[in-house]
Amino acid sequence: MHRKLRIKIFEKASLCRHFETNAYKFSEKKLIKIPIYLSAGQEFISASLATIINDFCKVKPLIFAQHRCHSTYLSFGGEMDNLIAELLGNYKLSNTGCMGGSASIYSKKINMFGHDGHMGTQVPIGIGACFTSKKPTIIFMGDAAAEEDYVLGALGWAATKKLPILFIVEDNNLSILTEKKVRRNWDMHDVARSFKMKGYNLKDSPNEIEKYKKFFFKEPMLLNINTNRMFWHAGAGKDSDKIFDRYLIEKKILGKEAEKIDKKFNSMIKKKWEKHLKKQ
Amino acid sequence: MGKTLKETIKEIIRKHLKNKKGKVFGQCLTAVGWVGGTLPELYEKDGMIELSMADVAGGGIVTGSALMNEKPIYVIRYQGFNWYNAPMIVNYAAKSKEIWNTPCPVFVRGIGMEGGIGPVAGSSHHSLYYRMPGLKIVSPMTPKEYKKIYNSFMKDDEVYYVSEHRGSFNNKIELKDDIKGKKDFVIIAISITRFEAIKAKEILEKKGLRIGIINILWIKPLKISKASIRCITNSKFGAIILDDDYVDGISNSIANKLTHMTNKKIFTLGLSDKSAGFHKKVDNLPPNSDQIVKKIISLTKN
Numbered sequence: 288m289h290r291k292l293r294i295k296i297f298e299k300a301s302l303c304r305h306f307e308t309n310a311y312k313f314s315e316k317k318l319i320k321i322p323i324y325l326s327a328g329q330e331f332i333s334a335s336l337a338t339i340i341n342d343f344c345k346v347k348p349l350i351f352a353q354h355r356c357h358s359t360y361l362s363f364g365g366e367m368d369n370l371i372a373e374l375l376g377n378y379k380l381s382n383t384g385c386m387g388g389s390a391s392i393y394s395k396k397i398n399m400f401g402h403d404g405h406m407g408t409q410v411p412i413g414i415g416a417c418f419t420s421k422k423p424t425i426i427f428m429g430d431a432a433a434e435e436d437y438v439l440g441a442l443g444w445a446a447t448k449k450l451p452i453l454f455i456v457e458d459n460n461l462s463i464l465t466e467k468k469v470r471r472n473w474d475m476h477d478v479a480r481s482f483k484m485k486g487y488n489l490k491d492s493p494n495e496i497e498k499y500k501k502f503f504f505k506e507p508m509l510l511n512i513n514t515n516r517m518f519w520h521a522g523a524g525k526d527s528d529k530i531f532d533r534y535l536i537e538k539k540i541l542g543k544e545a546e547k548i549d550k551k552f553n554s555m556i557k558k559k560w561e562k563h564l565k566k567q
Numbered sequence: 568m569g570k571t572l573k574e575t576i577k578e579i580i581r582k583h584l585k586n587k588k589g590k591v592f593g594q595c596l597t598a599v600g601w602v603g604g605t606l607p608e609l610y611e612k613d614g615m616i617e618l619s620m621a622d623v624a625g626g627g628i629v630t631g632s633a634l635m636n637e638k639p640i641y642v643i644r645y646q647g648f649n650w651y652n653a654p655m656i657v658n659y660a661a662k663s664k665e666i667w668n669t670p671c672p673v674f675v676r677g678i679g680m681e682g683g684i685g686p687v688a689g690s691s692h693h694s695l696y697y698r699m700p701g702l703k704i705v706s707p708m709t710p711k712e713y714k715k716i717y718n719s720f721m722k723d724d725e726v727y728y729v730s731e732h733r734g735s736f737n738n739k740i741e742l743k744d745d746i747k748g749k750k751d752f753v754i755i756a757i758s759i760t761r762f763e764a765i766k767a768k769e770i771l772e773k774k775g776l777r778i779g780i781i782n783i784l785w786i787k788p789l790k791i792s793k794a795s796i797r798c799i800t801n802s803k804f805g806a807i808i809l810d811d812d813y814v815d816g817i818s819n820s821i822a823n824k825l826t827h828m829t830n831k832k833i834f835t836l837g838l839s840d841k842s843a844g845f846h847k848k849v850d851n852l853p854p855n856s857d858q859i860v861k862k863i864i865s866l867t868k869n
Contacts, residue, residue, distance in 0.1 A: 382667075383666055383667055383668075384668075386665070386666040386667075387666060387667065391666070393666075393667040393669075395669075400634060400667070400669070401663070401666055401667040401669070403655070403658045403659040403662065404658075405654070405655075405658060408627055408654075408655050408658070408659060410624075410627070411623075411624040411625075411626075411627025411628050411630075411631065411655065412627045412628075412630050412631040412634070412655060412659060413631060414627075414628055414631060415627060415628035415629060415630060415631020415632040415633075415634070416631035416632065416634050416635050417631070418616075418628065418631070418632060419590065419631070419632040419635040419637045419639075420635045436621075436623065436624075437621065437623035437624040437627060437655075438624075439621075440619060440621025440623070440624035440625075441621065441624035441627060441628065443619060443621070444618065444619045444621065444624065444628065447619070
């Protein structure tokens, strides 16, 4: 991967990471009073995809996601102020009048559609939107949502209709705390292939994700991307301190330039949160 | 003579596809019968979209289409199938405008039928939608009513649940209210029970009772004229609501509202509180004219 592109991806990931670290902090301090679902640890998926789709595919896709989607929103260009407002309960500035909360991020500006709270419904709904509009569409789901019967039925229909959809499974191996191996003996990339669409199993490294860009939106494709969540299923807490952290690895590989970016976003985002909190 | 209701629906759908470039979604639409003769013989290239047999996913796909300002029509061949078809309609399409200020209007054609078709396919299930916010419920039984509802939907940005009944598809006549003069008892009828209500009225009037009739087209929001409310208020014994669904849903809710509005006793008669079997002896059918007559006579005697 070209270094310039990798740095660009790191910038988005850094923005997401510092946003989530602050959200964690303020949730812990009870300044955020609604349930939150943090995407820290998984941010390289959306950061890589948003950068590649913007630079390489040059399209503005319809975006469908569910909870743990702050990074999706921020990576694809959602306004950070609106998201902070949503989490802090500032209904005038929030995109949904605070109806959506953390789990149902919506933004007309970036074509991101809200989620109703039932895991996986964004899959059939996104497929219907793509079928009717014929617009390139990206649909995010978790490894647990992927098990919903209606997700599987909808994937089969999208494959039959050969729709230009990129399905992303953010596979952190956990449904709340139940591991994948307890729940099933099959893999999503195999399921995709059985539906006769392209399906791949990969790590959340930008290098790996970039390899598949030539297939984006040409036909339906599913990427099962293995990743790790830093924080609990909901709220502020940690499953373990020994979680593999892609962010630290990338920062180390990219060296001083990344460190500078990290510092810049750390300070900038901290100030943004503080500014909003002062208005509370 | 004018067109039947099924011919009217077919014509509306043809125009929806051909003139408005809309879409109709459903399962087995292009099969023999074309959903009781209510669909024109058109295919996917014309906007008639065959969904897979994945019921829950199908409702989601239609919801997604509605998000793109398409105003899709969604055909559910038997109302009982709504238990699997409705989840994303009621949880997403109906809430989208309120939560995200993004209208997601779907015209859901739920088709009722009964008689030897068992516990799932039989009867109307409009009460399933009733408790959810953000949608409208109607039950047109005549050609004019159907046109009115479709036109209203096209000007609106809400989800419509259109509770149809196969028993009305050959109907050509418009059904009128009878609320003039003082009544002993008033029948408030929903869906297919509207036809039996007319027969019951004739039998009861021969027995010397003055019977009023109020037809309910708009179930949610409930649209009932002031004159109709006056008719119930001035009646001697009150009113009865007839429904093709279980009474612990729409009919008991409407009865409660009307009791407060009129200070009269409002009774209900619908499906029995049991599952419908396939054999005639164990079926669960909407009230027929004899049952309605018997019930009203017993109520006027007590």
